[in-house]
Amino acid sequence: MHIKTGVEQSVYCILLLTFLPEKAVLPGEAISVQLGSSPTYFQKLLRKLVNADILASVPGSKGGFRLNKTPEEISIYDVYVAIEGKQSLYSSSGIFHDMLNLKDKDICLLSDLMEEAESSWQSILKRQTIATLTKAIEKKCPKENLDLLKTRIEEKMVL
Amino acid sequence: MHIKTGVEQSVYCILLLTFLPEKAVLPGEAISVQLGSSPTYFQKLLRKLVNADILASVPGSKGGFRLNKTPEEISIYDVYVAIEGKQSLYSSSGIFHDMLNLKDKDICLLSDLMEEAESSWQSILKRQTIATLTKAIEKKCPKENLDLLKTRIEEKMVL
DNA sequence: GTACTTTTACTCGGATACCGTCTGTCCGAGTAATTATGG
DNA sequence: CCATAATTACTCGGACAGACGGTATCCGAGTAAAAGTAC
Numbered sequence: 247m248h249i250k251t252g253v254e255q256s257v258y259c260i261l262l263l264t265f266l267p268e269k270a271v272l273p274g275e276a277i278s279v280q281l282g283s284s285p286t287y288f289q290k291l292l293r294k295l296v297n298a299d300i301l302a303s304v305p306g307s308k309g310g311f312r313l314n315k316t317p318e319e320i321s322i323y324d325v326y327v328a329i330e331g332k333q334s335l336y337s338s339s340g341i342f343h344d345m346l347n348l349k350d351k352d353i354c355l356l357s358d359l360m361e362e363a364e365s366s367w368q369s370i371l372k373r374q375t376i377a378t379l380t381k382a383i384e385k386k387c388p389k390e391n392l393d394l395l396k397t398r399i400e401e402k403m404v405l
Numbered sequence: 406m407h408i409k410t411g412v413e414q415s416v417y418c419i420l421l422l423t424f425l426p427e428k429a430v431l432p433g434e435a436i437s438v439q440l441g442s443s444p445t446y447f448q449k450l451l452r453k454l455v456n457a458d459i460l461a462s463v464p465g466s467k468g469g470f471r472l473n474k475t476p477e478e479i480s481i482y483d484v485y486v487a488i489e490g491k492q493s494l495y496s497s498s499g500i501f502h503d504m505l506n507l508k509d510k511d512i513c514l515l516s517d518l519m520e521e522a523e524s525s526w527q528s529i530l531k532r533q534t535i536a537t538l539t540k541a542i543e544k545k546c547p548k549e550n551l552d553l554l555k556t557r558i559e560e561k562m563v564l
Numbered sequence: 565g566t567a568c569t570t571t572t573a574c575t576c577g578g579a580t581a582c583c584g585t586c587t588g589t590c591c592g593a594g595t596a597a598t599t600a601t602g603g
Numbered sequence: 604c605c606a607t608a609a610t611t612a613c614t615c616g617g618a619c620a621g622a623c624g625g626t627a628t629c630c631g632a633g634t635a636a637a638a639g640t641a642c
Contacts, residue, residue, distance in 0.1 A: 249495040249519070257515055258500050273574065282503050288623065289628045293576070305575040306635025322518060331464055336408040341417050344441050346550045355545075356416055356539050359481060359530070360408070367526035371518070379514050386514075391505045404574095409586070432613065444580030445587045450617070464614040526607095 252291050255257045255314050259292070260300065260320060260376050263313050263385070265396050266403055271310030275401035280395075291329060298328035308404045319379035323368055325376075335367075336360035406452050411488045418451070419459065419479060420534050420542070422472050425562055430469030434459050435561035439554075443472050450488060457487030459547035468561045476539055482530035494526075 259277055266272060278288035290313055302314040313320075327384040338357045342348070383392065425431060433475045437447035451470055452462040457473055461473040472479075501507070548561065 247408055247489055248493065249406055251498050252625080254498060254515060255493075258504065262504075275574090281463055281500055283500075286629075287625095289575080290627090296575095301567095303575060305633075307573040308636060309574045310632080311575090315582095319624090322515075328466060330406055333407070335406065336413075339410050339413055341413055341440055341442075342512050345421075345439060346546060346554055347415065348546070348550065357415060357482075359533050359538075363526045363529040366529055369521045370522040370525055374518050374547070379518075382514050387505060387507070391507065395505055402610055411586080434613090443588055445590075446586095448614080449588090455614095462614060463596090464594070465611040467597060468595080468613045470614090541629095 247335075249326075250330060253326055255281050255288065256291055256295055256303050256325050256329050257322065257376070257379070259288075260295070260313065260317075262395075262399060263301070263311065264317050264376065264380055266312055269312075270403045270405050271304050271308075271312045272399065272403050273310040274401075278312065278391065280398065294323070294328050298324065300324060300328055305403075309322060310404060317380055318375055320373045320376045322369035322374045322376075322379075334361065335336060335364050406494075409489060414440050414447065414537070415450055415454055415484050415488050416481065416538070418447075419454070419472065419476075419484065420538060421554075421558060422460070422470065423472055423476050423535060423539055424558050427556065428471075429562045429564050430463050430467075430471045431558065431562050432469040435558075436470065439557065452485070453487050455484065457486055459557050463564075469563060476536035479532055479535045480531045481533045481535075481538075482527055484535075485530060494523050524529075533564060 258281060262277060263272060274286045274289050274292050277292070281288065292301065292303070296303045296311070296314075298321055299314055301311045303309070303311050321338040323373060336357065338354050342354060343358070417440060421439060422431060423438060433448050433451050437444040440447065451460065452464070455462045455470070455473075458473055459479055460470045462468070462470050473479070495516065495549045497513050501513060501515070
């Protein structure tokens with residue numbers, strides 16, 4: 247069991263888009279180039295983010311993607327769900343019920359435990375947003391590297 | 406991303422073995438039959454549990470498996486690690502570093518977040534043990550169903 | 565110069581292929597208890 | 604009756620096949636801006 251790399255790519259993709267000025271968009275290929283990811287596959291991730299209302303897309307020439315929410319409104323958990331889906335980490339296969347010939351579906355001991363653990367995990371990811379990451383970046387990263395990245399994005403943006 | 410069904414099977418397997426009297430063992434096939442799992446594959450899971458020192462195995466005729474620890478000493482997390490391995494849910498693929506041309510490996514924003522969330526998840530699974538589940542079972546399950554299961558196990562146990 | 569058409573540069577969605585991992589099966593080897601055999 | 608050999612019933616570990624999901628590629632369709640064309 248492992249969290250998909252698509253989640254990581256999506257988070258940093260969104261982080262890139264926070265550098266865009268209002269109303270500007272960035273083509274999908276330009277994003278994937280920055281992330282060093284395969285362009286065609288990354289388009290699929292982008293559409294998942296659009297379907298989750300995290301990003302907005304503009305079709306046609308001079309089209310591309312931009313944020314549909316403020317960085318404060320986008321939690322890491324939102325990104326995770328957009329990419330991996332909202333299913334829980336654990337789901338019972340009913341072994342316990344079969345073993346004891348039970349019909350009461352409320353009795354699932356492991357599920358209760360797992361759900362408690364998972365909700366604890368979720369609550370942390372819900373608390374942390376893209377804005378949190380942005381602040382951490384500006385604090386920990388050399389300003390010159392960050393400015394270089396921003397200019398590379400501004401070269402590729404449209405509108 | 407989903408927790409393997411092997412974890413669920415292992416937990417309930419261990420739960421079964423708590424019903425065994427001291428020094429008695431249960432053959433692997435008898436266990437898998439109770440769990441409704443494929444016998445040959447379940448043997449692989451059993452060996453993982455043995456390697457993790459959760460179970461002890463007795464080879465030869467009249468051989469089988471028994472607990473190597475008390476139910477209080479076996480946490481759900483121990484079982485999880487025994488089956489899925491000790492790697493963390495998230496591991497950075499280095500996108501962020503490549504994007505900013507960083508060399509400092511300490512800077513990995515997402516990893517910090519994910520580790521915090523995961524350790525919160527782990528701490529709950531470490532706190533809960535097989536003994537916890539056993540108590541919950543005896544509280545929530547009809548006694549007759551439980552006794553039926555125990556007799557089925559006693560029929561198959563050896564030594 | 566305006567209206568219309570073509571080109572261009574994107575997003576969108578489906579079909580498909582690759583590959584690693586989980587699941588599942590099979591086989592030979594090792595081990596220990598039971599049974600069979602020979603004197 | 605006792606010692607040894609064969610059988611039995613397990614665990615152990617590797618090799619391998621199938622299923623599934625994440626990754627990756629390609630293609631046609633839709634869309635909107637820009638460029639070209641006709642009058």
